[in-house]
Amino acid sequence: MEARHYAWMTLCAALVLTGCEDEQATTPDDETALQDAVAYVGRWAAEPAWCAQGGEERAITLSPSRFEGYENTCKMEASQESEDTWTAQLECSGEGMESSERIRMRLEDHEAMTLTWLDRDDAEVALMRCPLSE
Known part of the structure; x- marks a missing residue:
């Protein structure tokens, strides 16, 4: 099984466990587990x-929720739309303005x-992952 499948299984397990706890009980380790998944x-x-x-x-920096x-x-x-595609709704603020886009x-x-x-207008940007050391 590919490594990313294990990551998705971890994410699913984390989401199930998160739903069973009080919202205030989330720890930084929970966020780290989601980021890894x-x-x-x-x-x-x-x-x-x-x-x-x-x-x-x-x-740009992407986390599961930012x-x-x-x-x-x-x-x-x-x-998630497919194995390698996600759509997201963004609610943004910056420079005193707020915006919403997909x-x-x-x-x-x-x-x-x-x-x-x-x-x-479906403008596309090609991005590369930055090395962890930078």
């Missing part, structure tokens, strides 16, 4: 140099992703 979690950039930079040309980009942070509710994340392998902005 969701394939799109990590830092992603359109250019390799962006992985090490700050400012406007920098990597999308963090340049000068904005979004709450994210993602649902994205699709399609992993081409564990190191490449196509991010589609569904409410921006």
Whole structure:
């Protein structure tokens, strides 16, 4: 069985267990387990140099429930469409403004992703996973 199948089994088990506990009982270890289980979690950039930079040309950070980009942070509710594709609703705030939009994340392998902005005429961005050491 592939490693990502084990990761999904871990995610499912974590979600079942989380539903049985009080919402306030979630620990940082629970969030870490979810991050390890969701394939799109990590830092992603359109250019390799962006992985090490700050400012406007920098990597975005994805967690199971957050999308963090340049000068904005979004709450994210993602649902899986297929083995390698997720759609997500983003509720964002940044620079004193709030917005809501939808994205699709399609992993081409564990190191490449196509991010589609569904409410921006399906504009696509090719992203690469940033190394963990940066």
